[in-house]
Amino acid sequence: xxxxxxxxxxxxxxxxxxxxxxxxxxxxxxxxxxxxxxxxxxxxxxxxxxxxxxxxxxxxxxxxxxxxxxxxxxxxxxxxxxxxxxxxxxxxxxxxxxxxxxxxxxxxxxxxxxxxxxxxxxxxxxxxxxxxxxxxxxxxxxxxxxxxxxxxxxxxxxxxxxxxxxxxxxxxxxxxxxxxxxxxxxxxxxxxxxxxxxxxxxxxxxxxxxxxxxxxxxxxxxxxxxxxxxxxxxxxxxxxxxxxxxxxxxxxxxxxxxxxxxxxxxxxxxxxxxxxxxxxxxxxxxxxxxxxxxxxxxxxxxxxxxxxxxxxxxxxxxxxxxxxxxxxxxxxxxxxxxxxxxxxxxxxxxxxxxxxxxxxxxxxxxxxxxxxxxxxxxxxxxxx
Numbered sequence: 559x560x561x562x563x564x565x566x567x568x569x570x571x572x573x574x575x576x577x578x579x580x581x582x583x584x585x586x587x588x589x590x591x592x593x594x595x596x597x598x599x600x601x602x603x604x605x606x607x608x609x610x611x612x613x614x615x616x617x618x619x620x621x622x623x624x625x626x627x628x629x630x631x632x633x634x635x636x637x638x639x640x641x642x643x644x645x646x647x648x649x650x651x652x653x654x655x656x657x658x659x660x661x662x663x664x665x666x667x668x669x670x671x672x673x674x675x676x677x678x679x680x681x682x683x684x685x686x687x688x689x690x691x692x693x694x695x696x697x698x699x700x701x702x703x704x705x706x707x708x709x710x711x712x713x714x715x716x717x718x719x720x721x722x723x724x725x726x727x728x729x730x731x732x733x734x735x736x737x738x739x740x741x742x743x744x745x746x747x748x749x750x751x752x753x754x755x756x757x758x759x760x761x762x763x764x765x766x767x768x769x770x771x772x773x774x775x776x777x778x779x780x781x782x783x784x785x786x787x788x789x790x791x792x793x794x795x796x797x798x799x800x801x802x803x804x805x806x807x808x809x810x811x812x813x814x815x816x817x818x819x820x821x822x823x824x825x826x827x828x829x830x831x832x833x834x835x836x837x838x839x840x841x842x843x844x845x846x847x848x849x850x851x852x853x854x855x856x857x858x859x860x861x862x863x864x865x866x867x868x869x870x871x872x873x874x875x876x877x878x879x880x881x882x883x884x885x886x887x888x889x890x891x892x893x894x895x896x897x898x899x900x901x902x903x904x905x906x907x908x909x910x911x912x913x914x915x916x917x918x919x920x921x922x923x924x925x926x927x928x929x930x931x932x933x934x935x936x937x938x939x940x941x942x
Contacts, residue, residue, distance in 0.1 A: 754778065
């Protein structure tokens with residue numbers, strides 16, 4: 559497990575706060591490593607035979623697996639504990655952030671501003687797919703503000719993601735960006751983007767690797783949440799990284815046509831909607847220069863996946879306030895890209911290994927609630 563590397567904006571925990579956060583992380587590890595495998599035993603020994611006896615065939619998809627598993631006491635217990643651990647995680651960090659929020663806000667307001675920039679739009683409509691639920695059970699989501707210059711959502715997210723991923727996303731929580739950058743430098747060694755856009759950047763964890771890898775590029779990052787962006791900008795400044803952050807919806811931005819050579823996102827697509835994801839594809843095509851590329855990092859699509867594995871990975875759809883999770887992972891991504899204006903033959907779908915050795919040593923099994931569990935990431939991209 560990687561320890562989280564401190565920076566000027568990272569919330570500092572007292573002894574008791576840190577102990578509580580460590581407990582939540584240990585609970586998540588226990589559920590992922592020791593308890594979750596028991597679900598497979600329950601399925602193979604009880605639920606699946608019962609289904610086969612009734613239907614005279616094996617379950618065809620994750621929906622049929624869920625129908626026979628949802629009433630199993632073992633699965634119910636694991637699921638309830640996993641949901642509880644998620645709520646405990648947010649609370650253990652939020653109380654720590656609340657205690658020191660005035661100091662963190664002051665640091666964010668006076669933290670240089672010498673490198674990048676921050677542009678906020680107080681009139682930006684927050685899309686319904688963010689206001690309808692607290693995404694991944696984060697209280698208030700990305701966008702809620704408690705006052706002027708609020709950075710609480712960003713501060714909570716920065717610390718909580720490290721606990722959620724059980725430290726496996728690296729000391730800066732940048733595994734997604736670092737893993738995609740490693741793939742790009744290997745597969746496209748001559749890529750020299752002049753301008754890069756990170757869509758749905760949250761606090762900029764995965765934005766920073768592009769600044770480090772392509773130092774000559776102008777890097778922009780957008781998100782709908784002002785508290786996330788204030789924190790992201792102050793964090794990037796504290797780390798000495800030049801990023802231009804702006805509050806925008808990836809469905810339709812204010813950038814000119816053909817503005818970027820490379821557009822990326824990291825676990826953005828499953829937090830949108832059926833309409834929004836198609837708008838984002840069209841916007842990527844509009845914003846890219848001829849020959850420019852988009853790449854989106856996610857967990858794998860369900861097509862071709864064992865029904866039980868898809869069922870376990872789909873836990874977040876029903877239990878972690880991720881209503882578009884399952885639907886997004888059912889989409890035909892080639893057709894999605896084609897509808898957005900990309901030629902089908904340019905579409906890339908591949909798994910890339912985690913940038914971090916500790917994560918790569920994992921089981922390669924993605925499962926609900928075990929965000930850093932696969933040791934690899936699914937990459938979907940296309941060229942204009």
